[in-house]
Amino acid sequence: MRLSMRARWALMFGGLFLLAGTALLLINYVLVNEIVPQAGLFVSNFAGGPGVSGGATVTAPPPVLDKQFFQKGVEGAVDTFRASAMQKLLIASGIALVVTGVLAALLGWWTAGRALRPLNTITSTAQRLGAESLDRRINLDGPQDELKELADTFDGMLDRLAAAFDGQRRFVANASHELRTPLAVQRTLIEVAMADPTATPELLRLGQHLLHTNERSERLIEGLLVLARSDQGLVSRVPVRLDEIVDAVLRSSAAMATEQGVTLASDLEPRVVMGDSVLLERLVTNLVHNAINYNEDGGSVLIRVGDRPALLVSNTGPEVPASAVPALFEPFRRLNRERTASRDGAGLGLSIVRSVTHAHHGIVYANPNHGGGLWIAVDLPLLERTMTSLSPRPGADPAISRG
Structure with a gap:
């Protein structure tokens, strides 16, 4: 798991405090161990007459008591007191160290948050930037650091x-x-x-x-x-019915498909995207025209509109090597065609498709079809609304299946 810089700083502050507190605890333990009297020294001083041991004045026992018995009893009592005192000292110091370490980590988290707040502002501004939103600025207030x-x-x-x-x-x-x-x-x-x-x-x-x-x-x-x-991004975005744009492009391309001997079929579900209707129409037009032009006599083109992907265009035609697919989205690149082949257009069709898709914060990808041809999918962000709230487009073509 990758920790944020703020979390790393908090752990670092807490760890350093625990190391310093542990060292302080050890020093405190050694000093107290030296101050608390040893049992043998205490008893010898006690038995030898009046004196001082561990800061306490002691006197010799009465001569009527058994000296050996009295010495063992005193040693046991002192040992018990010493062990109890050291154990309580260790437990209390350990609890205080853990509590203070947690407080140090929380304080480090708060301090790191305040120190990194300008970096978070810079990061969030950079993430919202786009070709259509270059008017955003950080305008950070504070000392000149x-x-x-x-x-x-x-x-x-x-x-x-x-x-x-x-x-x-x-x-x-x-x-x-x-x-x-x-x-x-x-x-x-x-x-x-x-x-x-x-x-x-x-x-x-x-x-x-x-x-x-x-x-x-x-x-x-x-x-x-x-x-x-499209490379500059979108200045404004409005709700656009993608299925209606596809339907209009299909109707305008019917004569072209008939001339090429290609059958058009569609499966269009209601789909709204935020974007530019003119650029989206150009995207759909380029995909449909490419699917018609790079086809075979008696071939077919299938266009689907739905949620994921938003648009899918599949056609029959010659075999397309998988290694050649990425190059088709580069400007002036065609499959087994010369750059100057006039009947095939300018060689910018799929480049425009990729650029328009990126301008709408989407992705486009393609793969060869089994038996020839190509399918190209355009995935666009979904709106925060259910598709069932949209009325079906009147006169939609019936869906067809394809193996």
Whole structure:
């Protein structure tokens, strides 16, 4: 069991006090042992005449008593007194030592708590920090000691991080406008040129190629902007019905699935998550489109929404090596595809899925299916409410089973 620093300090204070108290007890025992008279010395002084033994004045016994009998009786009485006194001294001192040791440990616990309170404040602030909550500060009050200097240094670092994130947000907003505008102008010019009745077949083929390239550039820029936005975290969170988002994405992807010869099936339970509806829609869209594109003719895609995981997308298709799965979540990585393969998009689909999931404090993981294909699960935090309080989505597709 791992002890906290506060507990270690309390045990250390208590242990040091017990060691010091034990040493003091031993010294006290030795001194008292020297002061309490020995039986033989006491009796010899007593029998030899008036004298002093252990601070007490003694006189010789009357001559009518048996001297040997009297000496044994006195020795026994003195031995009994000595043993009783030393035993009581040891027991009383031991009890006092244990009680005082416990009090020392409690005092050490209280002292350690006061000393470590600034560190607890720093730790709790660091745990609550995120890209969307960089406005939090420690603002530690107290004397200018090492802990105050640490807290002020941490606050200064947060100020610099907040400024950097604000600059990045402004850059993303400006880039979104500056990059999309020229691409839209290019698309318009190409379409106008292709609409010219005098356009030659060579010009039309070139126009189609340029439109395709322009479209891929738009997807790439859009993917990079979404990736940058999700990496910054969520500025605000609202309740979002994940099952309704999935249903809308499935309806919009039906034509794409039909064109690819893929069957879509769903099992959608009511599920509410706190987050951004636009980013969540992009997450679901990327997963569904990937499941359709990386499939086989006559294949299928199954999408489930529930509690744990919140979203599961499984598809048929070619075999996926387990060792290649982690790399699929890296930007511009595909399975057995070239980076420039235009029909497969920009290679940012699963990277955006991972980034959006992390922005919603969730995790995403994937594994190959038996017989080919892949299943990807997105686990998002549950809300503090029962799912039975949600009304089922009207028109939900019936659940299907899959082996």
